[in-house]
Amino acid sequence: MADGGAPVTMSDVARLAGVSTATVSRVVNRRYGVRASTVEQVRAAIEQLGYETSLVATSLRSSRTNVLGLVTHSFQSYTAEVLKGVMDALRQSGFDLIVYANSDLYGTYSDGWEQRHLARLSGTLTDGCIVVTPSREVRSGTPVVVIDPARGSEAPSVTADNFAGATAVVEHLLGLGHRRIGFIAGRAGIEAAWSREQGYRTALAEAGVPIDPRLIARGSFDPDSAAPLARALLERPDRPTAVFAASDGMALKTLEVAGELGLRVPGDLSVAGFDNIPESALAEPRLTTVDQSMYRLGNEAARMLMSLVRGDWEGPRRVVLPTRLVVRGSTAAPG
């Protein structure tokens, strides 16, 4: 058993087994060139001391750690789904996962968090990283797969078909008879936000509905940022009959604001979101949205990253997954 005090190091094992640390290392890493009896001695010493190889020391010395990293700046519902997908992809793969999240010391959206975290992990601690929703291009010495890349990013990425999803929502609203459809956009600079806005614009244009810039609010995917935007939209004298928010978090905030203003959904106002986070199915009314399966995004990203690390990735550098319109109770024909 390991005692609670000082950690057991490789040299402790070596001393007990009467060999050098080199031999212990070879045994631990199952390398060729150690006599069977010596292997037994070392194994026994490891068992007796409860020795565990130090991830830190290993990664400092060696380029291979069999650990993948996931870097995120916040931890919300969709991040959890991504993680589930990643973990399931990693099952039995031999890769472990390290998730690195920061405590927001420098403010909510201090630019460059992705690069900072990446620099702290990659190069040594991890064999490769998944980066969730970075706001700018990332660079790294080890393979990187980005979920929802920054606009114009060249990095290998996995993303949902945001354009198709957004057009589907807007076409749904148009089909119900809406003509004044507000839009709360996501954080500028993120590919997904841009595509969703393009989807919104394209769907309106193809239906021959003129685009009113005053109905487009610029959010940041942060639910709290959406509240004042939604309020401003809904307090207009010519308020929209429907609001499409670029994320469920913002859509749910819009539901709240509508409630505060005495607007009934979907009677007085239709609301639609994007993401299909679990909370959306719990909201009152249940939120119409676009499912983009964060689980699959995480799952695909992990598969891709493992292949990149092994150097046998054959697929495209950019994977786009289909989306699915989920019609629930928050949308209806305009009153």
Next chain:
Amino acid sequence: MADGGAPVTMSDVARLAGVSTATVSRVVNRRYGVRASTVEQVRAAIEQLGYETSLVATSLRSSRTNVLGLVTHSFQSYTAEVLKGVMDALRQSGFDLIVYANSDLYGTYSDGWEQRHLARLSGTLTDGCIVVTPSREVRSGTPVVVIDPARGSEAPSVTADNFAGATAVVEHLLGLGHRRIGFIAGRAGIEAAWSREQGYRTALAEAGVPIDPRLIARGSFDPDSAAPLARALLERPDRPTAVFAASDGMALKTLEVAGELGLRVPGDLSVAGFDNIPESALAEPRLTTVDQSMYRLGNEAARMLMSLVRGDWEGPRRVVLPTRLVVRGSTAAPG
């Protein structure tokens, strides 16, 4: 800008600034003994090269990293809630978080994962760790806070009042008129599982209802392990009129199995769970359960851990948080 290739090291900065790495280290760590003009030079070099301190190298040498660890063997809904609570507690604290999860199958991972992961992280990489649901006592050179400790664990811990929660559920079922109440227990060895079973037994005993051992099934908290157990319970000729599962995951499986057997819930069978994971509110029918706020568990654990690391923890070594019975549609009077 950092180039994408080799990572920028401290000696690169030192070379550019014309000083030694020791001086760079002093500047980075804001130590005394560096002339203001030298500090400026070093800062400029850091900026120019886009240098980021390596977490690995720092932690190997120094005992303090300002990073806390969270160790878990699986990644499910409740883990996500815990993480949210942890991250919120860490906000603006200056501590970052590393989550370490392994890639093995949930059930098949051999005992001792908690100690292995802990050994790999603590001592160097992290200043302290939160361990989620270990199956045995954990030892570590750095502070540890356990969420849902093993039975008989001495480690500082945060846990819900599982006993009270379980009695509340069973009293609720008894109050509805149920007398044959099945129980699907959790993983033996975990304090929470034991307390929930004690709650079940105590509530029955106090109501004067004899305990039928054949109505107690031994699960492992793994939802998949619950399916055959639930089936066995429900296929008995004298099947229970209600089933209380020690976790929502297992309760939801029980709902599925009941459906497959043609039993209607709550008409033919009442089902209750424990945890109140988000999915429980989405199930059909919505699941009666006990809310134990995994969010608060994570939040409290993180606060406790930060205090322990700083050495100023004043509270009790074992924190017990209250639970709350949530009655929904899956329980009713027996037909």
Next chain:
DNA sequence: ATTGCAATCGTTATCGGTTACGTTTGCAGG
């Protein structure tokens, strides 16, 4: 007996950053 080759194992440089310690420098006081 000698050579050759492979198996086995120890020595040592190294990864990047930290820190104890020693050395240099600057400046005030004698």
Next chain:
DNA sequence: CCTGCAAACGTAACCGATAACGATTGCAAT
């Protein structure tokens, strides 16, 4: 001009593990 004392900075020894390399041994073929 010399001494004394800090401040400022460099040197080198680490931390734990790995891998290139060299050294030793065993064994079989010559």
